[in-house]
Amino acid sequence: MTAHTAIETEAVLLRQDADAVATLTLNRPAARNSLSEALIEALTVELDRLAEDKSIRAVILAANGPVFSAGHDLKEMTAHRADADRGRTYFTDVLGRCSAMMQRIVRLPQPVIGAVEGVATAAGCQLVASCDLAVAGAEARFCTPGVHIGLFCSTPMVALSRNLARKHAMEMLLLGEMVRADDAHRFGLVNRVVAAGEALAEARRMALAIASKSPLTLKTGKRAFYEQLEMGLSRAYDHASQVMVENMLARDAEEGIGAFMEKREPRWQGR
Known part of the structure; x- marks a missing residue:
């Protein structure tokens, strides 16, 4: 097994390759794996590399720490309210780059499996919904909580509405409540629920089965x-x-x- 860091200076994203399966691991546990500019860029770079890597047949997306991803880095975004245009240019740019990264997952030649432990909220939930398949540990939770802070989860909505039944998607978006792993499975957000701590192992089992195909x-x-x-x-x-x-x-x-x-x-x- 070999391992390398996508952006070595910050180590915000890790990659491990084994048996034709690449595992990308979000590595900002202290920041709840929020999707900072650096992490969005690291994911973009690594997904582009994977698209050209013929040795890899399946990809797993996982995270270090107790939170899968808390979504956008609100501290980073809020700092730009002091810009002359109150952040309009910055918000447009960072949201556009994040949306492009999510679309790279969908367009990647290899199937992508999300392995979720802990909480996935807002754009973190969008990241799970953008994966082709997803496995959740029994204690995992999912949420699009933007309505609580006056910011509707409009970009996560795109991925959710393409995975869930309309009323389930609207329930998550309008109520902003935490959804348990078993309900996320019932909604269609995840494929399988396994014992807490076993999501990565199950995702790898699925990835190996996929990697055996043409x-x-x-x-x-x-x-x-x-x-x-x-x-x-x-x-x-x-x-x-x-x-x-x-x-x-x-x-x-x-x-x-x-x-x-x-x-x-x-x-x-x-x-």
Whole structure:
């Protein structure tokens, strides 16, 4: 197993690679892993690296400390109210960069699994919702509490509304109440709830299962999944059919079908 720090000067984000799985760990426990400018930049840089890393087939997003992520760094943001424009330029920039980082998770060729222990609030909850899959420890809690401080969680709303049923998403956004792990599972925010402290282990088990599949198939399927969600029914079927034709013509599909018929393990080539 190898490990390296994405931004070594601040160590706000750690990366560990093992068995074709990369684990990114938020590393600002003293600041409740709030999404500072440095952490947003570190995540952006590392996600871009992962997008080009053909040795990695699945990604886990975890956090050090008792809080998964408390969302945006409000101290950092509030300091800019003293700017000439009361912070408008800064808020626009930092929120735009955070939104772009969240979209990188969705567009990453590899599936991303959130491993959540502790509390995930506001943009931290958005981070979980942006992952393709998520596992929560039994003591994990989720919340979009902006309404309590006069700041509706509008950007977290985008990810939540694409994961949860509308009324569940609105319940979280309008009430701002803490949601327990089992309710987050019922809402569709997380896939599985495991014993406290076991989220990372379960996420790794899932990641290893994913990593055993064809990387081309994973990339093709993930991209098509999100593309078709934005389409009407007829167009979605047309698009999915075209994707499947191209997938059928790929060497990995030929190999996988052949291996199945010959009752042997496939040998993926990623093409």
